[in-house]
Amino acid sequence: MDLKQSNKILKQFAEIVKKQQAVRPISPKEKLKVGIDLGTSSIVLAVLDHDDVPLYGAFQYADVVRDGIVVNYIDSVKIVKKLKLQAEEKLGIELTSACGAIPPGTGETAQKVVANVINDAGFLAHTIIDEPTAAARFLKLEEGSVVDIGGGTTGISNFKNGKEIAVFDEPTGGYHMSLVLSGAKKIPLAEAEILKRETSDEREIFGIIRPVAEKMASIAKQYVVLNEAAPILLVGGATNFEDFVPTFSKVMDHPVLRPEYPQFVTPLGIAMFD
Numbered sequence: 001m002d003l004k005q006s007n008k009i010l011k012q013f014a015e016i017v018k019k020q021q022a023v024r025p026i027s028p029k030e031k032l033k034v035g036i037d038l039g040t041s042s043i044v045l046a047v048l049d050h051d052d053v054p055l056y057g058a059f060q061y062a063d064v065v066r067d068g069i070v071v072n073y074i075d076s077v078k079i080v081k082k083l084k085l086q087a088e089e090k091l092g093i094e095l096t097s098a099c100g101a102i103p104p105g106t107g108e109t110a111q112k113v114v115a116n117v118i119n120d121a122g123f124l125a126h127t128i129i130d131e132p133t134a135a136a137r138f139l140k141l142e143e144g145s146v147v148d149i150g151g152g153t154t155g156i157s158n159f160k161n162g163k164e165i166a167v168f169d170e171p172t173g174g175y176h177m178s179l180v181l182s183g184a185k186k187i188p189l190a191e192a193e194i195l196k197r198e199t200s201d202e203r204e205i206f207g208i209i210r211p212v213a214e215k216m217a218s219i220a221k222q223y224v225v226l227n228e229a230a231p232i233l234l235v236g237g238a239t240n241f242e243d244f245v246p247t248f249s250k251v252m253d254h255p256v257l258r259p260e261y262p263q264f265v266t267p268l269g270i271a272m273f274d
């Protein structure tokens, strides 16, 4: 694992997503790798070249997946199709295949649904992996655990000698933080969601949702197989608070690391499997 290098790639990817431009001209003969992350909070598309260098990326906030399960099939396909067309326009090349992912332990049916969404959007979905495995691949994690806290789910996977030894999934995530904030501030959920992401006073906001983060950590503690020699890697958009890492680490009683732009770790890892 090389967190510095991972952070460099994540930063590049975040810039690409912001600019909405391909990083370089693409030859029509190039075989590109595509990852589609159907998340509770957003759908992310990541395009890499043959050497896993990010070329393009985009996302759309969407409410089409709940607890890792596609609940709005038609809109999921529409959004993936739109992201695909936009990407093809920017890259000047047709994207043919893509890899997708599901939270660990959601089963074969969920896997088939994700594959169908990707296929109906015009890709050939040849691999559907589990999300923390994708995150671990991006981070080149051989030993230790990845905890992926997204909008609606927390996925945990433990690795030994580069092999996944156990995975778990809990239906808790950033959505539950927004719910608590909405109640505490007496504001609608949608407003709380935006306040949480764009606050100018992160300390105050995290103060309100700290108990949720602590609860998440105590859930994770049940499933993480602690490895004395390896840190716990935290990823997923919900971990985007400065105090999240020390809070998590204290409950886990173990060192915790979080890469930059943690919401892009899993999508980039998914693309690496294409």
Ligand SMILES: Nc1ncnc2c1ncn2[C@@H]1O[C@H](COP(=O)(O)OP(=O)(O)OP(=O)(O)O)[C@@H](O)[C@H]1O
Binding pocket: 037, 038, 039, 040, 041, 042, 043, 065, 067, 068, 149, 150, 151, 152, 153, 154, 173, 174, 175, 193, 196, 197, 198, 235, 236, 237, 238, 239, 240, 241, 262, 263
């Ligand atoms: N800057 C931020 N500060 C706090 N929370 C954030 C920030 N950016 C995103 N989030 C939260 O991260 C969550 C989304 O994370 P992510 O994109 O990893 O989820 P997802 O993959 O869509 O969902 P899941 O993996 O649960 O299906 C949302 O709850 C969102 O509010």
Ligand SMILES: [Mg+2]
Binding pocket: 037, 039, 040, 131, 148, 150, 151, 236, 266
């Ligand atoms: Mg996710």
